[in-house]
Amino acid sequence: MEPWPRPTTSTSATCERPLTGTPPTSASRWRKNSLTLLSPPTGGVFRNQPSHLHQVYPEEPLHAEQRFLSWFYDTILSARADYRVTWYMSWSPCFECAEEVVSFLGEHENVSLSISASRLYKRDDQGQQEGLRLLDQAGAEVAMMSPEDFEYCWDNFVDNRGMSFWYWKGIRRNYHALDDELKEILWTHQCALRLPVLALEGGRHSVQPKRTSERCLPGSPGPRGHPLRGLPRRPRAEPGTPSTSGPDTGSSLLFTCDLQQAAEGSPLSRKAEPALGTMAGSKLPWKEGYPPKPWPRNPMQKLHADYFNFHFTNELTPKGRNGCYICYEVRGNHSPIPLARGVFENQFYPKKRLHTEICFLNWFKESPLEKTPGPGEQYDITWYMSWSPCVECAKQVAEFLNTHKHVRLRITFSRLYHSKKQEYRQGLRSLAGAGAEVAVMSPKNIKYCWNNFVDKRRWSSWYWPDIHINYDALHKTLTEILRPRMDKDIFIENFGPQMPHETYLCYEVEQPEGDSGIPEDQLKGFLRNQGADTPEETRHAELCFLDRIRSWGLDRNEHYSITVFISWSPCPDCALSLVGFLRENSLVSLRIFAARIHSYIEGYEDGLRQLKAAVAQISIMDIPEYKRCWDTFVDHQGRPFEPGDDLCAHIRKESQMLDNILKGSGK
Incomplete structure (x- = not known):
């Protein structure tokens, strides 16, 4: 034998x-x-x-x-x-x-x-x-x-x-x-x-x-506090004695x-290939200065420090970051401590290729947490991601949230994935629409990940150049992506040649460089009049906009530029309110582009002339303004703006009417 x-x-x-x-x-x-x-x-x-x-x-x-x-x-x-x-x-x-x-x-x-x-x-x-x-x-x-x-x-x-x-x-x-x-x-x-x-x-x-120095364990701590x-x-058994x-x-x-980490002269350092764990027969290209590590099973408890530094850097255009990692925490509303914590990465050979977001969802659906939630149990999940979700993952995560109302998800990420592509931007908006909190990882978030998800042996600290500058730039881009958009049908109905029953106002504000008095998510936006179908007091859109401007507390010694796109030109009362605002804020420049003339209230011509006299620029929206509104304020889901012949005829008619009014010749 x-x-x-x-x-x-x-x-x-x-x-x-x-x-x-x-x-x-x-x-x-x-x-x-x-x-x-x-x-x-x-x-x-x-x-x-x-x-x-x-x-x-x-x-x-x-x-x-x-x-x-x-x-x-x-x-x-x-x-x-x-x-x-x-x-x-x-x-x-x-x-x-x-x-x-x-x-x-x-x-x-x-x-x-x-x-x-x-x-x-x-x-x-x-x-x-x-x-x-x-x-x-x-x-x-x-x-x-x-x-x-x-x-x-x-x-x-x-x-x-x-x-x-x-x-x-x-x-x-x-x-x-x-x-x-x-x-x-x-x-x-x-x-x-x-x-x-x-x-x-x-x-x-x-x-x-x-x-700590005092431990509730038998025996005293040995060398280095283990x-x-x-x-x-x-005592070990004597040779030949069966173990019981x-x-x-x-x-x-x-x-x-x-x-x-292979050391020179160690047995495993000889002929060491850049192989990835137990991926038999797989030889993949590796990055210089990026030491190879085994790929452990999902989920991992900790991430290697050099992996974290490589994959979670918030550089705006990094190279070679082809993978994606999620550091996650699951908390319950009945427990002050995390119920689960770990790290997921993309799943690949020898398993079916899956992005890390789907790996987490599959794990969570099979976990005892999901299978046996307590009465009234609400789960708060936090993801710290190296990349923002792709289109397909965003769709699946949104579907998961829509069918799991007892789960709240906060997603933070180090970098934006294809941030200039409309479909990826729409994916992030769909996540926010499904109730997920979406944000860029701040330096504070990155430090939290370093302290809780990284195996940082022999690494005393981390610091990335321009970490704060990159965060500000990414945060500004994400804010623009997540800014509420108008439904495309609402835009077409209210800004087109037909006669709508509501007033919508879109605006853009340019503030002085270095001035952060206006909240970043309010530099662009849209609002509508408060009417009979809303519980608020009836109030025109122009007055609602002036209320918002006053809440910013503008510095009257600084120059601000405001551009307004409105579905109806201001009525006489709103025109007088705008004139009063401009007189109080002489350094504010105002441009108004209207889709049509509001000619159903007596005195509308005088109101428009007073606006012009107050140095407000007022014009009818032309095709360039329609395209600008479409791209900036409308959830068009990648569709280009396509004006019809009736819109062009409408623009010519309304422009002629406004020109006659401002020249003092009536309609």
Whole structure:
């Protein structure tokens, strides 16, 4: 019978070197196996070294976790490199193995570990539960394997001979039940310590302990304040003695081991290709100075610091930012702390290509949060995105919000995606119309992401040149995009040659350079008269506009230019009010373009002449003004303005009438 002295490597290795031979053994507690292997693999399989084989294979029984640690220490580990290790296990670790892993992580802070288990080992045993909590407190990500994880393992670790993964009956129901049980195990310890909780992260539960000198943990802090250094360790079993703390046979461990930062001379730095995680056979171009990282599964708990700096910079026209990331938080109205927090990225090979927004929606729809909301539960979701949503994603997110009224979404992004294309602008407006709060990430938002979503080891701070200048420019562009627009049918009906029953007024204001007295979202806009079909007091559109101007508190020592496009020319009373305003504000210039003459009230001619005498410019709207209004104030959804022959005839008629009035010759 052949023993199992080395891992079975999968075909997902991205770089290999010749056979290294058997490494020398050591007295170190991690060097228990002598291994011969191809190094470095990106994935492989370990199983228990069962006790019933100790006569055939004369070494002490070892669990799969212990065998991995022994192999990893002897053949891969270097103090000058960072590693991200992922385990997919048939059983969750026993208490003894959990202690071994905790001690290993405490001594090697350059190793991060994610553990996904198919089943909970002796889940009712308090000792085994404590082992899981120790792992969680040591910084390991502890989770149950989701159906997607099983499919990933089938595709990457199993000799499946071309067969697709067959989902077992009840696989998702069992996953949610086990996931809830694991959450309860970890939550018990979190509540006892009164620590900030990240209760659900796509099936990953973790605690961010407060870094204080007093800790509610057994043992004293060890070197550099690691929370679990100094814990008493359970003595190892003597060679040949069966272990009683875990499964003796039938436990397997599938792993991926990804180098995060290769150091010169380390085993993984030889012939290192810019490969992306476990993407077998895929060689993609890489950016100079942009160190390759493995692509972890969605969602991630943290984002690499250099990835954040590269993808979230708010440069107006950056190059090479082809991916998109979402740092998300989910909060409930019954809890002051986030229910979930993490990072999503675009999904690609080997899965179906999906944008990061859709990855989040799919995850949220399948999460226990969405499946079992409490009575009256309202979810507040915040997205911090590297790019604003594309057209299709905006459409799907808007549809999601329209069908999930108990979800409120705030979207902030570092940069605008295709901000000059009308269809992308319309996508952002559709999000706002569906109730989403849409904004550009401010420097304060970026700092919040850095502190809460970034694995910033060895990075003390961040700063991007022109971060405030870029934010102001992006914010101004977004404000213009989201400014309310008039429905195209309303514009055609009220500004066309027909005779409307309402008055609409569109305006633009140019204020002095450096003057921020007028709110940015009110520099352009439109309003209508308050009439019989509104609950407000009857009031003409011109008077409503003057009320808005007075609310700005204009500096009477500064020059302002105001352009008005109105569907009816001012009546005599409104004309007198405008004349009074111009006399009070002598440095304000006013231009009025009317679609037609309001000739149904006696004295309208005198009102128009007084406006002209007050140095107000008044004209009939011509085709250039119609196009300007159409492009600036109308939600035309990409359609160009197309004037008809009847409009041209209407313009000629009204222009002649106004010319006669201003010359004093009547109609």
